[in-house]
Amino acid sequence: MYPLKKEFDSNSTYCEHNIDVSGIPSIFIHGVGLDNTMWLPQKNFFHNKKIIFYDLLNHGKSKKEYLGLNFEDFIKQLNQLLEYFNIKKCNLIGFSLGALIAQHFTSRHYDKLNKLIIIGSVYKRTEEQLKKVKNRFNMALRGESITKDSINRWFNKEYLENNPDIYDFFFSLLEKKKNKDFLPAYKLFVDADNLPLNFSNFTMPTLIMTGENEIGSTPYMSKMLQKEIQNSKLYIVSKAKHMATYEKASDVNLQISEFLY
Numbered sequence: 145m146y147p148l149k150k151e152f153d154s155n156s157t158y159c160e161h162n163i164d165v166s167g168i169p170s171i172f173i174h175g176v177g178l179d180n181t182m183w184l185p186q187k188n189f190f191h192n193k194k195i196i197f198y199d200l201l202n203h204g205k206s207k208k209e210y211l212g213l214n215f216e217d218f219i220k221q222l223n224q225l226l227e228y229f230n231i232k233k234c235n236l237i238g239f240s241l242g243a244l245i246a247q248h249f250t251s252r253h254y255d256k257l258n259k260l261i262i263i264g265s266v267y268k269r270t271e272e273q274l275k276k277v278k279n280r281f282n283m284a285l286r287g288e289s290i291t292k293d294s295i296n297r298w299f300n301k302e303y304l305e306n307n308p309d310i311y312d313f314f315f316s317l318l319e320k321k322k323n324k325d326f327l328p329a330y331k332l333f334v335d336a337d338n339l340p341l342n343f344s345n346f347t348m349p350t351l352i353m354t355g356e357n358e359i360g361s362t363p364y365m366s367k368m369l370q371k372e373i374q375n376s377k378l379y380i381v382s383k384a385k386h387m388a389t390y391e392k393a394s395d396v397n398l399q400i401s402e403f404l405y
Contacts, residue, residue: 146191153228157221158205159198162191163229168258169194170235170404171222173242175264176329177294177321179204182239185393186400193405198225200242202325213328215248215339222249226256235404237261239389240361241333247341254345259404261351263396264358264386267365267372269337277360281334284323291318297360298387310390343372350376351403353396355384377403 148160160180163169170193172183180197181204187197199206201213201221210217222245226234235258238246243265250257269277280290295304295314304311350373354366363380370378379399381388389396 146188148187148191148195148197152205153225155221155224155228156207157198157201157225159196159225160187161196161229163194163196165192165194167194168233168235169196169229169231170237171196171198171225173198173222173236173238173245174200174203175240175242176333177203177318177326179317181317182387183389185390186237186397189393189397190401196225196229200245200329202329203321208322208325210325210328213332215245215332218245219249219252223253232256233258235259235261237263237400238265239263240265240386241329243361244333244336248339250346250348251341251343254348257348259349259351260346261353261400261403262366262369263353263389264355264361265352265365265369266333266336266361267369269365273360274334274337277334281327281330284327284330287323289319291315294318298385299391300357300383300385303391314387343374346373347375349403351379351399352376353379353381353388353399355381355386355388355392357383357385358388360386 148162150160152158174182179199183197202208202210236246243262250260284290352366352370354361354363366378370376381392381395384392
């Protein structure tokens with residue numbers, strides 16, 4: 145693990161970075177219920193690049209106690225982070241809910257984007273797909289644990305069997321979150337299809353990725369998203385599920401690296 149500087153910005157957003165490196169900064173946005181530690185393979189791979197990893201509101205070490213969250217809140221958080229580091233232009237890499245936040249941020253602040261990477265994003269989910277995610281949300285709302293189900297949907301079974309430490313890491317990460325913090329962001333993820341995006345200003349180079357065996361953010365969704373975004377390219381990660389950034393890190397990192405640098 146390569147050391148990154150750890151600090152809070154002026155609005156209590158926790159981040160890890162090496163902002164003093166030259167170049168355009170690449171900012172990584174994690175998924176719901178997780179925190180910046182999900183990007184460990186990327187922290188190691190891109191340690192000599194200008195990178196920032198931060199915890200979303202109600203996640204990790206960042207400011208909590210929000211009873212409701214919307215994309216405006218997350219856009220504001222990211223904007224404040226950019227202002228704190230005096231960043232005028234950046235690359236955004238968003239995963240799952242982070243991919244949606246990156247898209248909503250881009251729709252509003254496209255002038256601040258150099259390049260955009262969307263990983264494991266939902267797009268125009270079917271009624272059946274929405275029903276499944278709503279069922280999981282309602283389970284969490286009732287206080288039932290969805291941790292094991294999440295991990296098994298995110299990783300291939302063989303990978304988990306061969307890497308019990310990774311299972312334990314994500315199990316611990318997901319179990320330590322508090323529902324009162326996690327649920328407002330999860331509700332936003334569930335309801336995201338009701339907040340359609342305008343892609344007309346997405347003119348920056350964009351890379352869209354998802355796993356071949358992904359069932360929540362399917363390859364079909366990514367293909368439709370690619371049709372919406374001009375100047376975009378699609379990459380399907382072979383034999384990967386949702387957490388391709390971890391299970392297929394070498395492949396994903398190579399794609400990110402070739403696209404950004």
